[in-house]
Amino acid sequence: MNEFQLKYGCNPNQKPARIYMKDGSNLPVEILSGRPGYINFLDAMNSWQLVKEIKAATGMCAATSFKHVSPTSAAIGKKLSDKLKKACFVSDIKNLDDSPLACAYARARGTDRMSSFGDWIALSDKCDETTARLIKREVSDGVIAPDYTPEALEILKSKKNGAYNIVRIDPTYTPAPIERKDVFGITFEQGRNEFRIDEKLFENIVSDNKVIPEEKKIDLIIALITLKYTQSNSVCFAFDGQAIGVGAGQQSRIHCTRLAGSKADTWFLRQSDKVLSLPFRKELGRAERDNVIDSYINQNEEDVTEDGIWQKYFTSQPDVFTSDEKREYLSAIFGVSCASDAFFPFSDNIERAHRSGATFVVEPGGSVRDDAVIECCNKYDMVLAFTGMRLFHH
Numbered sequence: 001m002n003e004f005q006l007k008y009g010c011n012p013n014q015k016p017a018r019i020y021m022k023d024g025s026n027l028p029v030e031i032l033s034g035r036p037g038y039i040n041f042l043d044a045m046n047s048w049q050l051v052k053e054i055k056a057a058t059g060m061c062a063a064t065s066f067k068h069v070s071p072t073s074a075a076i077g078k079k080l081s082d083k084l085k086k087a088c089f090v091s092d093i094k095n096l097d098d099s100p101l102a103c104a105y106a107r108a109r110g111t112d113r114m115s116s117f118g119d120w121i122a123l124s125d126k127c128d129e130t131t132a133r134l135i136k137r138e139v140s141d142g143v144i145a146p147d148y149t150p151e152a153l154e155i156l157k158s159k160k161n162g163a164y165n166i167v168r169i170d171p172t173y174t175p176a177p178i179e180r181k182d183v184f185g186i187t188f189e190q191g192r193n194e195f196r197i198d199e200k201l202f203e204n205i206v207s208d209n210k211v212i213p214e215e216k217k218i219d220l221i222i223a224l225i226t227l228k229y230t231q232s233n234s235v236c237f238a239f240d241g242q243a244i245g246v247g248a249g250q251q252s253r254i255h256c257t258r259l260a261g262s263k264a265d266t267w268f269l270r271q272s273d274k275v276l277s278l279p280f281r282k283e284l285g286r287a288e289r290d291n292v293i294d295s296y297i298n299q300n301e302e303d304v305t306e307d308g309i310w311q312k313y314f315t316s317q318p319d320v321f322t323s324d325e326k327r328e329y330l331s332a333i334f335g336v337s338c339a340s341d342a343f344f345p346f347s348d349n350i351e352r353a354h355r356s357g358a359t360f361v362v363e364p365g366g367s368v369r370d371d372a373v374i375e376c377c378n379k380y381d382m383v384l385a386f387t388g389m390r391l392f393h394h
Helices: 038-056 081-085 100-111 129-136 150-157 213-229 253-270 286-298 323-331 348-355 370-379
Strands: 004-005 018-019 030-032 060-069 069-077 119-124 142-147 164-170 180-184 186-191 232-239 242-250 336-340 359-365 383-387
Touching: 018 213, 038 060, 038 069, 038 119, 038 142, 038 164, 060 100, 069 142, 069 213, 069 253, 081 100, 100 119, 100 242, 129 150, 150 164, 213 232, 213 242, 213 336, 213 359, 232 253, 232 286, 242 253, 253 286, 253 323, 253 336, 253 348, 336 348, 348 359, 348 370, 370 383
Parallel strands: 119 142, 142 164, 336 359, 359 383
Antiparallel strands: 004 018, 030 164, 060 069, 060 119, 069 242, 180 186, 232 242, 232 336
């Protein structure tokens, strides 16, 4: 198959639309079910590169949840604690620990469940039955993987009454070294970003604290590869083998850091006993629980503990999660990794990262205020490494 006709482009008025190979060769993908759209394929191609690179860099299977051409999270196949299973809504899954790929997907999907609603999924390895069962019960647009077991394919094909988008990609496919795209009738051309991300990037440690444990190097690698496929500007927090907060597409870097830090805080707070013990009504759906939990943690538009409102969601009125309680809980968090796709121009980014438990920081370096950033890291005994490489993505 040299080309695939799409229903429309980014929007319904943008027709015709297709994906195709300019050199006349076959597409490296096979559509096994559904009819993916333009944005679906943008997500599929970017997300596949992300999980493929994480697998190559860490040696562990990986999964990511993508939404509008940026990852909400990415994770490797580490087992989940009982609290994390409950926070990710997967404590009922039998044999979860037997499938590293399912663990990776559970982590990636469970990190920022509100942003992941209606996502695109990428898996680095053959999709197995356990992973497929997890995917089936979540609201998502589609999945890309190098292959699927017969049992997994049957499960996924039953999703959306048989219309669920399932894409198989040739894992040996290597794109041309030059990439092009047209904007306003003008063709842009550049070399592909083939920059390799590995632990060698952490050799230039400029802080007083120079100790990065091996497991933290993995977190930093995950954070950097996630940034490589995140719309810039971007900052990523990672912990325990997964990206736990992604701040994407902000014009100001401190806004990226605040957004990523806020998401990381919410991820940690979801695992608090106060949240895990919320007395939800049994008939409340998974997506609605996500919204309620987010409102409960962040005091959003609706106070879900208020009399006359809590009855819609809970069997009994929960106590308010006070600001003091949340600060106390988060103050015990440390060992988080923070990465930036370009240099931190001011030390306020370090101050904000520290508030979310960041201990290990990587960024390209090169700001006129590098000294202030280093000084701030030293103040909190944080490790700071300069990679010397920017990772903008658009």
